Amino acid sequence: MTESGNKSDWRERKKAATRRSIQGHAMRLFLEKGYDATRVEEIAAAAGVSIMTFFRYFPTKEHVAAEDDYDFLIARLVEDSADGEPLVGRIHQALRGGLAQIYATDRQALLDRTRLILTTPALQGRMWQNQAVTQQHIVRALSGETVDKDGELRLKVQVAASFAIATVAMLEWAAAPEEGELPDRIDKAFAAFDEGARKG
């Protein structure tokens, strides 16, 4: 079986499966009994691994709940969006597009996760950190388009503000999902910002 491109994607697949198993059982338990009331010992047992193995896959208990694979997607979409337009608009569209994509297959998971974060203070901090990392990614990727220091600041500020707006939308959605779906809420949030900027 040496014909498959990589030396041993056997192991890779097994590791991915273990990872998914841990994360799946963790989320299930978090939703069932709450984040704090769930010990990593339980998660490990449910996934059929030892505590040590749990920590080899996830650096902290928080990471299992707050890690998002979407950051990379969003960052790429922003990068690929057309230059020239106002940056806030580009980010708005990238977020909208990326979330619609995620939404199509993982709506419930995204909702569950966001609600869990919303009700667990410890996870909120981790969420913001994740966002900060994504923002830095985007700023670094886009800083090629500009050269001067003022442009750099403009970039950072625009990205930060855009993410703040999107986060409001996301939290509002998680708090009351029956009042409208996420892509709409994103649009509404950005619209509300434009509106407010003009007439206070």
Place this chain on the structure above:
Amino acid sequence: MTESGNKSDWRERKKAATRRSIQGHAMRLFLEKGYDATRVEEIAAAAGVSIMTFFRYFPTKEHVAAEDDYDFLIARLVEDSADGEPLVGRIHQALRGGLAQIYATDRQALLDRTRLILTTPALQGRMWQNQAVTQQHIVRALSGETVDKDGELRLKVQVAASFAIATVAMLEWAAAPEEGELPDRIDKAFAAFDEGARKG
């Protein structure tokens, strides 16, 4: 000495002193040896109290480093600012004024604290949480000015974006304080946002 208004502000003052002592020694140790390398036990010993007492004054180790008494001030300034103007402008001015005030007496402490947060991932999460709380305060305080649901969203979005902008300014300042003082950096950040919103 019973003429002083309250029954026993003696105790109050002593508690305040203990609190300041703990916080002072904590910050000193954090700056000397780093946040992670400083055990609560050391802080307590330095302040001459037990570990238990430490936790009675501060719910977590993070709180000693990331707690800011400025939130209340900022929130009040925003509330008191003139209605009618665009909200982002009001928050900008309130932040500017409040920080200038803090700045006059506590510049170095503010810088130290911000740098500590900047270099300690665990504290960044706490910082964002603090900001979220302040934002909610402001939104609640100002939601009297508006009634409808759209106005509420507008409020939340404007406040979140404004704080995001201000935070960029603060972090930039902490990363390179020699490139300009904080109030200026705040102005520049808001200016950079306006600029970027128009010409991308």
Place this chain on the structure above:
DNA sequence: TTCTCACATGTTAGTGACTCACACTTGGAG
């Protein structure tokens, strides 16, 4: 003054997240 209550603090024994050093198992290559 003295008794006593309230409140701040200390002590001890935990729990749970997370780490480190080391031993064991097992699939795959020579």
Place this chain on the structure above:
DNA sequence: CTCCAAGTGTGAGTCACTAACATGTGAGAA
């Protein structure tokens, strides 16, 4: 078959944080 390496388990330990209970010390009532 043997040896290597990667994945995993074990056990002991650190540190943040908590709960139950004991102690000391002002302050007001008797």
